[in-house]
Structure formats: structure tokens, C-alpha cells
Amino acid sequence: MSTAEAVELLRVEGLRTHFFTRHGVAKAVDGVDFSLAKGERLGLVGESGSGKSVTALSIMRLVRDPPGRIVGGRILFEGQDLLALDEAAMRRLRGSRLSMIFQDPIAYLDPVMRVGDWIAETLMLHRGLGRKPALTEALRILRLLKVPSPEEVVHAYPFQLSGGMCQRVLIATAIATEPALVIADEATSALDVTVQASILKTLTELTETLGTALLLTTHNMLVVRKACSRVMVMYAGRVVESCATDNLFQAPLHPYTIGLLNSVPALESIGQPLVPMAGEPPLPTDTLPGCAFYARCPLRQSRCQVERPPLQEVRPGRWSACFFAEQAGRMRHAAG
Amino acid sequence: MAVTPEIAPVERPVWRPWALMTRHKSIAAGSAIVLLVVLMALLAPVLSPYDPNEVHPLDRLKPIGSPGYLLGADQQGRDMLTRLMWGARSSLAIAVLPLSISAIIGLALGAIAGYLGRLSETLIMRGMDVVFGLPPILLAIAVSATLGPGLVNLMLSLTIVLIPPMTRVTYQVVVGLKEQAFVEAARAAGASSFQIIFSQILPNSLAPTIAYAASLAGAMVVFGAGISFIGLGIQPPDPDWGRMINDGREVLDLKPHVSTLPGLAIFVLAAGFNFLGDGVRDLLDPRMRQ
Amino acid sequence: MLAFLIRRLLLLIPVLLGGTGVVFVLIQLAPGDPIDVLMGVYSSPEARAALREKYGLNDPAHVQYVRWLWAVLQGDWGTSIQQRVPVLPLVIEKFWITLLLTGAAALFATVLGVVAGVVSAVRQNTWIDRLVLVVSVFALSMPAYWLGLLFIFVFSVQLGWLPTGGLRSFIAEKTTLDVIEHMIMPGIVAGLTPAAIIARVARTAMLEVMRLDFMTALRAKGLSEGAVILRHALRNAAPTIVSMTGLQIGYLILGAALFVEIIFSWPGLGLEIYKSVIGRDMPMMLGLVLFSTCVFVLLNLVVDIIYRIINPRVRDS
Numbered sequence: 053m054s055t056a057e058a059v060e061l062l063r064v065e066g067l068r069t070h071f072f073t074r075h076g077v078a079k080a081v082d083g084v085d086f087s088l089a090k091g092e093r094l095g096l097v098g099e100s101g102s103g104k105s106v107t108a109l110s111i112m113r114l115v116r117d118p119p120g121r122i123v124g125g126r127i128l129f130e131g132q133d134l135l136a137l138d139e140a141a142m143r144r145l146r147g148s149r150l151s152m153i154f155q156d157p158i159a160y161l162d163p164v165m166r167v168g169d170w171i172a173e174t175l176m177l178h179r180g181l182g183r184k185p186a187l188t189e190a191l192r193i194l195r196l197l198k199v200p201s202p203e204e205v206v207h208a209y210p211f212q213l214s215g216g217m218c219q220r221v222l223i224a225t226a227i228a229t230e231p232a233l234v235i236a237d238e239a240t241s242a243l244d245v246t247v248q249a250s251i252l253k254t255l256t257e258l259t260e261t262l263g264t265a266l267l268l269t270t271h272n273m274l275v276v277r278k279a280c281s282r283v284m285v286m287y288a289g290r291v292v293e294s295c296a297t298d299n300l301f302q303a304p305l306h307p308y309t310i311g312l313l314n315s316v317p318a319l320e321s322i323g324q325p326l327v328p329m330a331g332e333p334p335l336p337t338d339t340l341p342g343c344a345f346y347a348r349c350p351l352r353q354s355r356c357q358v359e360r361p362p363l364q365e366v367r368p369g370r371w372s373a374c375f376f377a378e379q380a381g382r383m384r385h386a387a388g
Numbered sequence: 389m390a391v392t393p394e395i396a397p398v399e400r401p402v403w404r405p406w407a408l409m410t411r412h413k414s415i416a417a418g419s420a421i422v423l424l425v426v427l428m429a430l431l432a433p434v435l436s437p438y439d440p441n442e443v444h445p446l447d448r449l450k451p452i453g454s455p456g457y458l459l460g461a462d463q464q465g466r467d468m469l470t471r472l473m474w475g476a477r478s479s480l481a482i483a484v485l486p487l488s489i490s491a492i493i494g495l496a497l498g499a500i501a502g503y504l505g506r507l508s509e510t511l512i513m514r515g516m517d518v519v520f521g522l523p524p525i526l527l528a529i530a531v532s533a534t535l536g537p538g539l540v541n542l543m544l545s546l547t548i549v550l551i552p553p554m555t556r557v558t559y560q561v562v563v564g565l566k567e568q569a570f571v572e573a574a575r576a577a578g579a580s581s582f583q584i585i586f587s588q589i590l591p592n593s594l595a596p597t598i599a600y601a602a603s604l605a606g607a608m609v610v611f612g613a614g615i616s617f618i619g620l621g622i623q624p625p626d627p628d629w630g631r632m633i634n635d636g637r638e639v640l641d642l643k644p645h646v647s648t649l650p651g652l653a654i655f656v657l658a659a660g661f662n663f664l665g666d667g668v669r670d671l672l673d674p675r676m677r678q
Numbered sequence: 679m680l681a682f683l684i685r686r687l688l689l690l691i692p693v694l695l696g697g698t699g700v701v702f703v704l705i706q707l708a709p710g711d712p713i714d715v716l717m718g719v720y721s722s723p724e725a726r727a728a729l730r731e732k733y734g735l736n737d738p739a740h741v742q743y744v745r746w747l748w749a750v751l752q753g754d755w756g757t758s759i760q761q762r763v764p765v766l767p768l769v770i771e772k773f774w775i776t777l778l779l780t781g782a783a784a785l786f787a788t789v790l791g792v793v794a795g796v797v798s799a800v801r802q803n804t805w806i807d808r809l810v811l812v813v814s815v816f817a818l819s820m821p822a823y824w825l826g827l828l829f830i831f832v833f834s835v836q837l838g839w840l841p842t843g844g845l846r847s848f849i850a851e852k853t854t855l856d857v858i859e860h861m862i863m864p865g866i867v868a869g870l871t872p873a874a875i876i877a878r879v880a881r882t883a884m885l886e887v888m889r890l891d892f893m894t895a896l897r898a899k900g901l902s903e904g905a906v907i908l909r910h911a912l913r914n915a916a917p918t919i920v921s922m923t924g925l926q927i928g929y930l931i932l933g934a935a936l937f938v939e940i941i942f943s944w945p946g947l948g949l950e951i952y953k954s955v956i957g958r959d960m961p962m963m964l965g966l967v968l969f970s971t972c973v974f975v976l977l978n979l980v981v982d983i984i985y986r987i988i989n990p991r992v993r994d995s
Contacts, residue, residue: 165910633827
């Protein structure tokens with residue numbers, strides 16, 4: 053299924069979110085474009101500080117102001133520009149049409165609220181249910197998520213539950229209102245590997261059943277591979293590569309993606325040494341005229357330092373922000 | 389095997405007074421006020437126009453701004469300005485000395501109870517519970533009444549009242565410190581309890597205890613003057629702000645300045661100490677910083 | 679919970695024994711003689727000796743203490759030397775009068791303090807936050823005995839709006855309104871310092887909670903800012919605020935109110951403590967200390983219980 057035929061759910065155009073700090077303006081997100089179809093699962097990959105989480109928060113309009121502010125762009129969700137909505141209208145969408153789950157599940161639950169009430173709160177707010185019916189519904193959703201002994205879980209406080217269980221509670225909350233889009237921000241990163249797998253499975257199955265789109269941010273390539281049909285790689289506030297997940301793993305077209313793939317263990321590279329990427333990403337407060345990856349890039353030319361490579365469709369359905377995308381593609385083959 | 393503690397947890401504040409003043413407005417405001425009162429108290433013998441107990445029967449209850457009496461005179465014709473300047477001495481002593489002495493005692497007791505534990509912990513902390521179980525004002529009044537009037541006795545009773553809370557604060561800090569890696573490291577390196585208390589525990593519990601003491605200085609000014617106000621602290625004719633308020637009560641409806649001015653003095657000095665205390669707490673206790 | 683209650687109640691015994699013991703020793707050491715106060719310095723030696731015998735003042739201190747303790751356990755708290763009435767009923771009567779004043783002051787302080795603290799935390803670093811901080815420092819620095827005098831001067835002497843003191847008017851009919859009029863000034867004066875302390879604690883506690891991650895999750899659920907603050911942040915800050923408020927009420931009943939009661943002639947425990955100290959009225963003083971300490975410790979216990987109830991992390995773990 054290609055995005056062109058599918059019904060578009062979300063379109064982000066030229067999104068720029070900056071943080072105004074004492075040390076200067078940090079351009080956490082600096083011109084991000086992408087779109088997401090109904091029911092599609094898109095992965096947003098990058099190191100910490102690449103701007104993936106800020107992109108996610110910007111779509112929810114939950115960037116803390118001050119210091120952060122969305123300074124440009126449009127976020128079209130179900131046809132309306134979220135950035136043009138007033139706060140009350142935005143609140144009606146949050147938790148009902150688009151919802152979010154987070155990295156450290158225990159920290160993202162109210163420590164003094166029973167988790168049943170936490171799930172019910174969303175249902176009471178958006179579906180106008182009373183407390184009793186909302187709790188019954190919460191119990192039903194937990195059963196749907198195959199949570200063991202849900203009757204006990206609803207009466208528990210977050211500190212009495214495991215991290216994985218808390219994440220299931222957050223997922224239950226997120227899908228309780230059958231939203232069109234769920235944003236999962238590093239939703240598995242803080243969990244044990246075994247729990248990670250089962251949470252990912254739950255997420256993919258649920259979104260498939262409900263026809264919900266999923267935007268999943270992660271620094272973990274393997275998570276994307278398991279859960280997403282399409283992937284976007286972010287670096288220093290911009291998208292550097294975007295394509296179908298399989299393509300990315302077979303033939304990446306950006307030197308940064310190659311570096312990322314070489315630094316993580318993968319099925320294809322079993323037996324090969326892992327190559328950590330040299331150098332550090334630029335500071336978000338730096339203003340660079342050229343490519344942000346220049347300092348770390350094995351393919352760099354003098355042109356890259358003065359001119360920023362735009363995100364271009366270098367092959368059908370393959371987007372890369374590198375002047376030497378084809379060379380990059382051959383580089384991966386040489387290495388792998 | 390020598391184990392060097394890797395963490396150097398004592399963050400010694402760099403002493404740059406000017407930077408402190410500009411960064412922390414409350415320290416600047418507080419120290420300006422306190423400094424002014426200190427100068428007033430020190431220079432009272434030089435600056436004050438009269439002797440604090442000199443009576444002028446003809447000039448009784450002169451209003452503010454009368455010639456020769458900048459801030460008026462009280463019922464016995466004593467100069468208000470002079471008595472306010474001399475009265476600053478007891479208020480400053482009450483604010484500083486009981487807190488310092490009780491902080492030292494509290495540090496010692498808290499460090500012993502917290503670090504050594506066992507019998508010393510039970511004895512010291514349960515003993516403090518008993519004294520702390522009494523409402524502090526009740527205790528202060530009972531001790532003041534027992535010891536009799538006078539500045540020294542007042543300070544002694546305030547010190548006694550302050551020891552339990554000071555000990556508790558230190559104790560809680562020390563119990564927390566005891567578990568920390570650098571103390572364990574010192575213990576593993578073979579340091580004796582005595583060495584650890586002096587080289588690790590005390591230096592690190594100093595900041596929270598000082599911050600706590602600093603936050604109480606303003607309250608001590610108000611409270612100490614209050615004891616004198618109800619007649620248990622400093623006795624006439626010695627000039628004291630709390631006492632002066634009480635002396636002025638009988639003429640409150642006609643000559644309000646006699647009791648209003650010393651009250652204002654207490655308020656201003658207490659505010660100065662409170663601003664200073666807030667600033668010191670922010671500086672020494674990073675958890676409280678915003 | 680039950681074990682906790684029993685342990686705390688058992689702990690009451692040494693605290694009460696120690697507290698009264700300390701006060702007993704202090705009174706023994708104190709200069710001055712209750713007989714002087716009662717009969718005057720120039721009374722006849724025979725009369726003085728008779729009175730000493732009557733009150734048992736000739737026995738050694740520890741005998742007096744044990745005798746007093748034994749009697750207290752049987753419900754006999756002794757007789758006030760000054761007022762010549764049984765101590766216990768008098769103390770209880772005075773306690774209710776003090777509770778009336780401090781209850782009003784505590785209510786005023788809690789409402790004002792929590793509202794100011796929450797507003798200042800929500801609007802951190804704005805002018806209103808700075809205003810709350812500066813005003814709270816002023817309120818902390820304000821001597822209650824002086825503010826009381828100022829209030830009397832302005833509102834009673836100059837403006838004539840409110841009575842200068844006492845529990846009720848002598849001539850007017852005994853209405854509730856009359857008592858309320860008498861309560862306004864002492865209530866505000868007594869409540870001001872606790873209000874400032876509660877405001878500062880509430881502000882810090884709210885800021886601590888508002889930093890936490892789950893605030894973002896709440897907003898992501900679509901909750902309004904009001905619901906986020908009141909239903910969740912305040913609920914999380916509540917245990918800290920409650921324990922500080924409880925402590926302040928304890929100090930208020932048994933301490934701060936003393937100055938206020940003296941200034942406004944409010945006939946409660948504080949005024950009674952003051953009179954008994956001045957008059958060296960030992961049975962009265964011991965009774966007051968015992969009673970106050972009981973109230974203080976029980977209040978702390980109640981606060982701890984509430985703290986456990988509203989803090990599931992302590993209660994259920």
C-alpha cells in the first residue's frame with residue numbers, strides 16, 4: 053500500500069520548533085515535512101537530540117512554552133491545521149482523536165491515582181461517561197490488551213505495577229477513545245527487552261484492529277523494523293532519509309543512516325564487528341550553512357560545508373538529504 | 389588498598405560577594421538591612437544623642453519630629469531614637485547567639501546519633517522527642533520563668549528550645565549521608581568513625597544545618613522580643629524593642645508612636661533576616677533552587 | 679494501620695511523662711513562691727505554713743510529682759492555687775475558647791495560604807509569584823503582638839469598627855454575631871504567619887509536582903489546565919501541604935495564640951498559661967502543660983494518619 057492511494061491522515065509541512073534558552077536559540081526541529089496515511093505505521097528514528105521527540109510533542113502541541121515554541125509550519129490533521137486551532141479545540145482532540153504514550157511509563161502516570169481511574173478519566177472526559185461505566189469500559193480495554201488479572205490492576209497504584217504493566221495502562225488510555233493517531237514517543241526504550249517485544253506486538257496488533265495510525269519515535273532501529281512499514285531518519289532537527297522500512301535496511305541512501313545501521317547489531321550483519329559512529333552531532337544552538345552531518349560524514353565534499361542538501365526523491369519512494377545518495381548506497385553494499 | 393572517594397560532594401561556594409548580591413536580590417536586600425542594624429547597634433554609644441536611660445520629665449511623650457527628639461520621647465521623656473539604637477543590641481544578640489550555639493550542639497548530637505546509631509541514637513533522639521513534644525513557646529516561657537529575667541537567661545532559654553529541632557535536622561541529613569558512596573568508601577579505606585564524622589559527615593551536614601538556622605533568625609527576633617514583651621525576658625530599664633512595645637501599650641490610643649516604632653524596628657530587622665535566610669537557603673541547599 | 683496507631687499511642691506515654699517532668703523540675707527551680715503571690719509577702723508565717731501544708735508544698739519534689747501523677751491518673755488534676763477551682767474543668771473550658779479562635783485562624787490561614795501558594799506556583803516567576811513571596815516574608819516578619827496593637831489602634835480606637843478584645847461584649851446580648859465580631863482581629867493576626875508558611879510550603883510542593891513527567895501525560899489526555907492543576911497537581915502536593923498545615927495549627931493552638939490572646943484579652947489557654955506562669959500556680963501550670971502536650975501530640979497523630987490516608991505510597995507499601 054503506497055501513501056499516494058491511501059487516505060491522508062496527517063501532513064506536517066515545514067515544521068519548525070525552537071527553544072529560546074539563555075545560551076541561544078536551539079533549533080530542535082527545523083523544517084520537517086512528512087505525511088501519514090490512515091492506519092499507517094511510521095517510524096521516526098534518530099539519536100537523542102535529533103528532534104524526533106520534539107516533533108512528536110509539536111504535533112500534540114505540548115511543547116513547553118517557555119522555553120519552546122512552534123515558530124513555523126503547518127500540521128494538517130484530518131484536514132484541519134492544528135496550529136490554527138484555539139486551545140479549547142486542541143484539547144478536545146488530545147486524548148480523543150490523537151493520543152500519546154511515553155518513554156518512562158511509571159513517571160507518566162499520576163502516582164496517587166489508581167490506574168483504573170486514570171484510564172476512566174479519559175473516557176469520562178471525551179465520551180461523557182459516568183465514573184462507573186468508565187471504569188467498566190477501562191476493565192474491558194485492559195482485557196482486550198490481554199492484561200493478566202485486570203480486576204486487580206485497575207485498583208492498583210502505578211508504584212505497585214511493573215514498567216511493562218504501566219505501559220499497557222498508558223496504551224489502554226491512548227486507545228480507549230479509538231483515536232485516529234497514536235504517537236508513541238520512545239514507548240519501549242525504558243523497558244526490558246522481553247517486555248519491549250510484547251509491548252510492540254500489542255501496539256501493532258491494536259492499531260491494526262482499530263485502524264489507528266501510529267507514529268513511533270525511537271533511537272532503536274530494531275524497534276522500527278518490527279513495528280513500522282515506513283521510516284524517517286532525523287538528524288539535527290531535519291529529516292535526512294525517508295522510505296519503506298525494508299528498503300532502508302537493504303539499501304540506505306544517506307551516510308548517517310549507514311552509520312546508524314553499522315552501529316547496531318542486525319540479522320544481516322551477524323558476525324561482523326559493530327562500527328560506532330565517530331564524532332558528536334552539532335549543538336542545537338549552532339547555525340550551520342551546510343549539511344549538519346558534515347563533520348562526521350565519510351563522503352563529505354567541500355560543497356557540503358557551504359550548501360545544505362535538500363530532502364529529494366532520489367529513487368521512486370526513496371528520499372534522501374545527501375548530494376551523494378547513490379554513492380552512499382554503494383558504500384553500504386561495500387561494507388555489508 | 390587505598391580507596392579514594394571519587395565524588396567530592398562538598399561543593400564549596402566560591403566567595404564572590406558582589407556576584408552574590410547581584411544574582412540574589414534577597415541576599416542583597418537582607419544583608420543591607422541587617423548591616424544597617426548592626427552599624428546602628430555598634431555605633432549607638434557614639435551616635436545616639438542621649439543616654440538610653442536618661443529621663444527628661446518635661447519632655448514626656450514628645451511626638452515624632454520634636455526638636456531634640458527626632459523620633460519623639462516616651463512616657464518618661466527618654467529619647468526614642470536613642471533607645472531604639474541601644475535596643476538593636478539585644479535583638480541582634482537574640483537573633484544570632486542562640487541559633488549559633490544550638491546549631492553547634494545540634495550538629496554534634498545529630499552527628500553522633502545519626503552516624504553511631506545504637507544506644508546514642510535512642511538516647512539522644514528519644515530525649516529530643518520528649519522535649520520536642522512540648523509546644524516550643526510553652527517550653528521557652530517555662531524556662532524563661534525558671535531562669536528569671538535578663539538577656540543572658542533569655543538567650544539561654546531560646547538555645548534550649550532550639551536544640552531539639554537543630555539536632556533533628558542534622559540527624560536526618562547524617563542518616564542520609566551515611567548511606568552515600570563516599571562515606572562507604574572512606575569506611576572501606578579504614579577511616580575510624582571519629583575521622584569519618586569530622587572529615588565526611590560534619591562538612592557535608594554543615595550546609596543544610598546552617599541553611600536551617602539562617603531561616604530561623606527572623607523568627608527568633610520576633611519570638612525573643614515577644615518573650616520580653618510579655619515581661620519574661622529583658623527587664624526595664626534596659627532598652628529592648630519587645631519591652632518598649634509593652635511600655636507603650638498604655639498610651640497607644642494617644643501617642644501610638646511609643647509602641648509603634650519599636651514594633652516597626654522588630655519587623656524590619658526580622659524581614660532583613662528572613663530575606664537573608666531565604667537567600668542563604670537557596671545558595672546552600674541546591675534542592676531548593678529554582 | 680492498627681499497629682501504627684498502637685505504636686504512636688504508646689509513644690505518647692514517655693513524651694507526656696517527660697514533658698510534665700521537665701516542667702515540674704523547672705517550676706521547682708524557679709524563683710518565687712506561689713504563697714507570695716497568693717497571700718502577699720507580708721502575710722503571717724502561721725497562715726503561710728498552713729497554706730503550704732494544704733497544697734503539699736513542703737514535701738520533696740519527687741514526692742509531689744508522683745502524688746500529682748497518681749492523682750491525675752485518677753482524674754484529679756488538682757486545684758488552681760490562684761483561682762481555687764479544679765484544674766481539669768477549667769482547662770477544658772479554656773481549651774474550647776482557644777479552639778474557637780485558632781479554628782478560625784487556621785481556616786483563614788489554610789485557605790489563604792493554599793490559594794496563594796498554588797497561584798504563585800502556577801504563575802512561577804511572574805509578578806504575582808514575586809508578590810506572594812515578598813508578602814509572605816513580610817507576614818513572617820510581623821510580630822503578632824505588634825500587629826495586634828496596630829489593629830486595635832486603627833480598627834477599634836480610630837475607626838471604632840471592632841471591639842478591642844475579649845470573647846464577647848459585657849452589655850450586649852450574647853449573640854453569635856457578637857462573638858464573631860470579637861474574633862475577626864485576633865483571628866487574622868493569629869492566622870497571618872501560618873498563612874505565610876503554608877503558602878511557601880504549598881508553592882514549593884506544587885512546583886515539585888509540576889516538574890514531573892505525568893503532567894505532560896495529563897495534558898496529552900486533553901485535560902484542561904485547571905483540571906491538571908487542581909485535580910492532579912494539588913492532589914499530589916496535598917500530603918506535604920497537610921502535614922505542614924497540621925504542624926502550624928499545632929503551634930497556633932499552643933503557642934502563637936498566646937501572644938494574640940494576651941493582646942486581645944481572649945480568655946483561652948494562652949492567657950491562662952501566661953497567668954499561671956506569672957502567678958507560679960503550679961497545679962494549673964502542670965495541668966496546662968499536660969493538656970497542651972496531649973493536644974499537640976494527638977494533633978500530630980491525626981495529621982500523620984491523614985497523611986497516610988491521602989498518600990497511597992506510604993499507605994499501601
